[in-house]
Amino acid sequence: MPTSKVLTSATNFIKPSTLSQLHHKQLPGLTSLFTKFPRFKSTQGFTNPAKMSTEPSAAEKSAAFEKVLKRNPHGDFKAVEASRPAFDPSPKFTYSQTPQPDWAYGSGANSLAASASASAETKKKDEQQQQHIIVDPYTEGRPPAFNYKLLISAIVPRPIALVSTRSADGTTENLAPFSYFQVVSHDPPLFTLGFASPLTPASRAKDSLRILHETGECVINLMSTHFLEAANSCSTNAPLGVSEWVISGLTPVYDTQTVKAPRAKEAVFAVECKLVHVKEFESRSKPGETGSTLVVVEGTKFWIKEGAVNEELNQMDLDVYKPVTRLGGITYGLVREGLEIPRPDFEKDIGGMEGYEKLKKAREERKKEKE
Numbered sequence: 393m394p395t396s397k398v399l400t401s402a403t404n405f406i407k408p409s410t411l412s413q414l415h416h417k418q419l420p421g422l423t424s425l426f427t428k429f430p431r432f433k434s435t436q437g438f439t440n441p442a443k444m445s446t447e448p449s450a451a452e453k454s455a456a457f458e459k460v461l462k463r464n465p466h467g468d469f470k471a472v473e474a475s476r477p478a479f480d481p482s483p484k485f486t487y488s489q490t491p492q493p494d495w496a497y498g499s500g501a502n503s504l505a506a507s508a509s510a511s512a513e514t515k516k517k518d519e520q521q522q523q524h525i526i527v528d529p530y531t532e533g534r535p536p537a538f539n540y541k542l543l544i545s546a547i548v549p550r551p552i553a554l555v556s557t558r559s560a561d562g563t564t565e566n567l568a569p570f571s572y573f574q575v576v577s578h579d580p581p582l583f584t585l586g587f588a589s590p591l592t593p594a595s596r597a598k599d600s601l602r603i604l605h606e607t608g609e610c611v612i613n614l615m616s617t618h619f620l621e622a623a624n625s626c627s628t629n630a631p632l633g634v635s636e637w638v639i640s641g642l643t644p645v646y647d648t649q650t651v652k653a654p655r656a657k658e659a660v661f662a663v664e665c666k667l668v669h670v671k672e673f674e675s676r677s678k679p680g681e682t683g684s685t686l687v688v689v690e691g692t693k694f695w696i697k698e699g700a701v702n703e704e705l706n707q708m709d710l711d712v713y714k715p716v717t718r719l720g721g722i723t724y725g726l727v728r729e730g731l732e733i734p735r736p737d738f739e740k741d742i743g744g745m746e747g748y749e750k751l752k753k754a755r756e757e758r759k760k761e762k763e
Contacts, residue, residue, distance in 0.1 A: 545720025571718035581691035590682030609651035613659035665689035
């Protein structure tokens with residue numbers, strides 16, 4: 393298991409009057425990530441970046457990482473883009489049938505796995521494709537960037553959080569996109585953010601991480617097609633003090649109710665968040681150094697564009713929302729088509745234990761036939 397250390401942790405029911413007593417103190421009895429929900433801020437471990445000039449900055453490390461990663465596979469991307477069809481904004485979200493509407497319980501993979509009418513050559517190719525290779529992420533000489541490149545192309549699609557943070561003194565505002573992002577609970581609403589950087593020392597921390605830990609709050613703006621280019625521009629490796637709001641041209645709105653960080657006016661859906669938990673994980677390629685930092689935040693207010701949600705305020709309209717997802721490399725995905733499959737009821741749809749035993753028996757018979 394990766395070595396880790398907890399930066400902040402406390403119970404959800406800490407009284408506000410005790411927060412100052414906890415500040416900078418070691419908290420005993422740390423328990424599971426999702427049984428502790430602290431709401432306090434800490435700047436423990438931070439030093440003056442000016443005193444650490446010998447350390448490469450987060451921006452410099454990001455630039456070096458990109459050189460190894462070679463994220464952009466094209467020499468002249470604009471020339472390649474110009475050869476492609478123009479973006480079509482007209483398609484609305486549509487539904488199709490499932491790949492095999494007559495699929496039955498116990499049948500395994502659907503008909504797409506192997507077509508009955510496929511040629512011998514195609515079947516042979518399919519069999520070859522079903523063979524698996526093993527990749528050891530810690531193979532000697534394998535750069536960590538290779539694992540990153542593989543994982544972001546395999547774990548797809550991923551939602552994108554455009555995270556807004558504001559320093560405690562209000563002088564620094566940051567806006568950065570994260571696809572190491574996910575909702576992990578609804579009660580309370582919990583979200584995870586993954587940072588490919590340490591929290592300490594401060595000179596090596598990502599700006600969003602440093603400010604989020606300092607203030608204990610942020611705003612997560614979900615990405616839509618109408619500001620895709622602007623949101624992507626926020627991924628630049630800008631140095632500390634440079635505002636991505638200026639680079640992107642997006643509009644900060646200072647009407648948030650539980651945090652000081654602004655939300656993006658262009659976002660159809662945004663969440664005000666309070667810091668819950670921070671944990672650093674030791675690098676496997678560079679033992680002794682921090683390779684990544686996991687952050688858990690709790691949603692305290694939801695902002696939804698009028699007309700993008702139903703009357704019950706519990707279902708988004710995808711034709712208005714038009715969410716964008718992250719794929720591998722420099723590729724984004726558009727959400728334009730879906731299919732529906734009801735969640736099965738064990739008694740009604742599977743036949744309870746009697747039906748289960750029938751499926752189990754049929755499975756054993758098929759296994760014997762293959763032997």
